[in-house]
Amino acid sequence: MTSAYHTDLHMHSRFAYATSRNLTLPVLDATAREKGVRVMGTGDFTHPAWFEELRTQLVPAPEEGLHVRRDADQHAATRFLLSVEVSCVYRQGGRARRIHVLVMLPTLPAAAAFTRALEERGADLGIDGRPTLGLSAKAVAELALTVEPTALVVPAHVWTPWFGALGSKSGFDSLAECFEDLVPQVLAAETGLSADPAMCWQVSSLDAVALLSSSDAHGPRTVARETTRLEGELSYPGIREAFRTGSPARAAERAAAPTRLAGTVEFYPAEGKYHLDGHREHGVRMTPAQRRAAGGRCPVCGKPVTVGVLSRVEELADRPVGTRPEGAPGFRSLVPLDEVLAAALGVRPAAKRVATARARLLEAFGDELSVLTEVPLADVEAAAGARVAEGIGRVRDGEVDVEPGYDGQFGTVHVFPADDAPAAGPHRQASNP
Template sequence: MRFNADLHIHGRFSAATSSDMYFPNLAKGAEQKGVQMVATGDCLHPEWLKEIRAMMEVDEGTFQQGGTNFILTTEVEAEKRVHHLLLFPSISSVEDFIERLGPLSARLEADGRPRLPLGGEELAQMALDTGAMIGPAHAFTPWTGMYAHFESLKGCYGELASKIPYLELGLSANSEYGDRIPELANLTFLTNSDAHSPQPVRVGREFNTIEAKDITFKELTMAIKRQKGRKFVRNIGLPPEEGKYNRSACSRCFAQYELDRALALRWKCVCGGSIKKGVRERAMELGGEVRHPSHRPEYFYMIPLGEIIAKAVGHSSPFTGKVNSIWQSLVDESGTEVEVLMKTPIERLTKTAGDAVANAILAFREGKITVLPGGGGKYGTVLLPGQEPAAVQKAPKGQKNLFDY
């Protein structure tokens, strides 16, 4: 069987997350998206862990809510502010990990994504000792990505570098970026949403398609390690240009710079702000030619349906009532957002949502949507065929622009 999995989200106890982040809402969002396995996120947080325990455990380390299976995960911020993604096999493994953190007086209740006073190698050792898996989260992003601070896996995880089974690419990268770097050839690449709210425009905006026997943590582990025929068959994600750190750009005014110009300016923008190195530049700097290992699955681009509808009807945000009602009728008709984006025949889309929306979905399927790259913390801009950047960047008064989220 095949299922879709989103292995990195945050609950409402993490900073800057939606107050709607409850498991029933998350399960509903995932179901509407077409994702069957979702990360719990934040499993070291005492309150969130209580809510995890309240769900039904259908297999060790796999919890069910509605039609969605949740697995135990957390992101942590360790030495140099580097973010790591941990996957745990069981509640007892989580408890063991929390107990070992005791002497460090880490404030686990302060944030769903705790800060831990540990280096990469110490953290990896603790993960291994408790049966958990660990790898870098959004590995290429400035500030908190592993490659922002280290030149190699070994630089970050020391002697344990060979025990790192996966790397999360992050919204601004795809497998072309990762496969420039020879040391990553053996790792499984993860594409996850890092969602902070339960709406399907966020949950599952990146996910993985996995071939396995069941939707359980054990099967997921085998797929990550490519054992007994279990494997990742597809990475699905935003076009990397849509990510907010794709290009080198000023984090204050978002002006973008080519690498040589940024170097000449010593990473100081003409506005006085600082230029953050883009994920694209960082990947090219670290590696050479793109060489995909034979196990690397296809990377498939997906843009959230809400964003496509918003562009088609001329709204700057996917969260308006009109966009939502069109989205709802399409999903009601086809079952899931993934189905609408990939399979529903165009005549049926037209009948449900009208020509403009159906044509926009068709443009997406045919690869005719262009993206003006993001950078410096600002998301890229999605453009339908024939659209001008200025027209879509103008937000109506009093309404938050899509790219502020």
């Protein structure tokens, strides 16, 4: 039994819109191991073609409720957890709602039963690996919990304006408004790339849920850009217990749980593409105060700007910035290794020199998350040079500058100060996965 491990439970397959063709089970297995992720969501299990691959290529892992590739070395293989993200489009309280919800299940028969239940309600599941349903988030939770009482139902990227359960455009003011009497069975919520736990801690109603982070990757490169770290037993029931006891409200039960939520690995939230407010088409980025001063409108075209995550948190916050509820697991903010290497070497993240440096580091230390978080900097320096070690040190210490993202535009991270740059320019423009 592994004692501490990273999970990345929100993923997509190549059958979801705008995803990489490389998203096959062998690639996901290998990528997760390179990144340092032990348990990976399959994503998209309601899609018939992807489910057929899951059914034929996966077998139960030695640990309850998890799966491994049939042909893989059973000890080292990435553990897969059956997961899907659904898009609920409906009306409630006189408003249009669009809410993304993750559903996780321990067995293929349970996944098949959930899929059948959606089909019986008229869902067309063959179009998109992230199906759009005319069902409420609560109805989806009810179906999942009926099929499998230990189902995990997790509202995805809760703060994003368009599809977050708490988002500015079509969300609610609390998870209780969204899930009503089922809210006690919603054990966790995903913070999303544009927010981090510290932002969520300002909203006391979120003390009832564990805060998860995951990559929501649409291609192999972005796997593990956010993760949730667990300690203890590796199994579906263990993961569920870690979520159940991962909230500040249930912190007292945590010590007795077989598996515990140890914290999350985060993007710098300003790097997320909905962090600030603005209108991307006109290059207008605004802080919440600037948006209020402008009457909420783009100064170029006069249209209402997209209200981002920071504003939305401010709106719902009932605690000051800097509050940390007792019993809240911690987090650390990182920059993906390729981006750090690119900054240190003065090349683009896709450059060959980055791949060479990464290969050297993986050979020496095993996986990317270990390099980013644990390996002593002197060892990093010996393997990849002083500049790379300095870059990783800066990321670990939070000494990076971020030009915030807004209205669908990712932010830009500067690992090194602008006047400290090798010729080719050390910064990156984060790209849409």
